[in-house]
Amino acid sequence: MKRKLTIRKATLxxxxxxxxxxxxxxxxxxxxxxSLNNIYENIRDYFVYTNRKGKVVACAALxxxxxxLAEVKALAVEKDYQKRGLGSGMVLACLREAKKMAVPRVFxxxxxxxxxxxxxFEVTDKAExxxxxxxxxxxxxxxxxxxxxxxxYEF
Ligand SMILES: CC(C)(COP(=O)(O)OP(=O)(O)OC[C@H]1O[C@@H](n2cnc3c(N)ncnc32)[C@H](O)[C@@H]1OP(=O)(O)O)[C@@H](O)C(=O)NCCC(=O)NCCS
Numbered sequence: 432m433k434r435k436l437t438i439r440k441a442t443l444x445x446x447x448x449x450x451x452x453x454x455x456x457x458x459x460x461x462x463x464x465x466s467l468n469n470i471y472e473n474i475r476d477y478f479v480y481t482n483r484k485g486k487v488v489a490c491a492a493l494x495x496x497x498x499x500l501a502e503v504k505a506l507a508v509e510k511d512y513q514k515r516g517l518g519s520g521m522v523l524a525c526l527r528e529a530k531k532m533a534v535p536r537v538f539x540x541x542x543x544x545x546x547x548x549x550x551x552f553e554v555t556d557k558a559e560x561x562x563x564x565x566x567x568x569x570x571x572x573x574x575x576x577x578x579x580x581x582x583x584y585e586f
Contacts, residue, residue: 441477448487491521
């Protein structure tokens with residue numbers, strides 16, 4: 432890709448693009464679905480990358496959950512834009528923000544554990560994560576038989 436990867440914080444204008452991208456993968460069971468309402472409520476968590484036409488083709492969110500813990504959520508890269516460093520760029524943007532906020536641990540619940548391992552995350556037991564994180568899981572259709580893997584990045 433010749434164009435520089437300018438990953439930036441999302442604005443309200445990106446909300447519907449983020450929703451469309453996540454929904455595409457959620458329909459295929461690769462990600463949890465997220466409502467527009469949930470995306471707007473958490474818009475300050477999101478990073479995006481838009482193509483020349485202004486379409487959101489990659490997104491991710493860093494959500495603080497506790498005094499020493501944050502979560503990487505909603506990572507998605509449009510099929511035609513994969514394998515160009517956008518996924519790792521998104522994770523890096525989240526980790527940089529976590530570092531800036533002095534959050535020592537960042538976790539992810541994912542169906543793509545090998546990707547996150549390649550980004551420096553290590554598999555952990557879900558039971559190691561505070562119960563507070565399961566607030567969202569209760570609303571998931573797969574709860575309690577979730578087959579996502581938990582991984583943690585420690586600074
Ligand atoms: C997983 C995903 C975000 C990766 O995005 P991407 O832009 O292709 O990632 P990158 O180009 O930054 O790849 C970085 C490295 O990870 C590897 N990688 C990419 N996807 C991978 C996967 N699913 N499993 C294992 N490794 C993967 C790449 O080969 C690359 O390795 P390299 O640096 O040795 O070449 C993308 O495939 C995606 O959006 N998938 C659908 C949604 C999803 O599964 N989200 C995961 C969070 S729930």
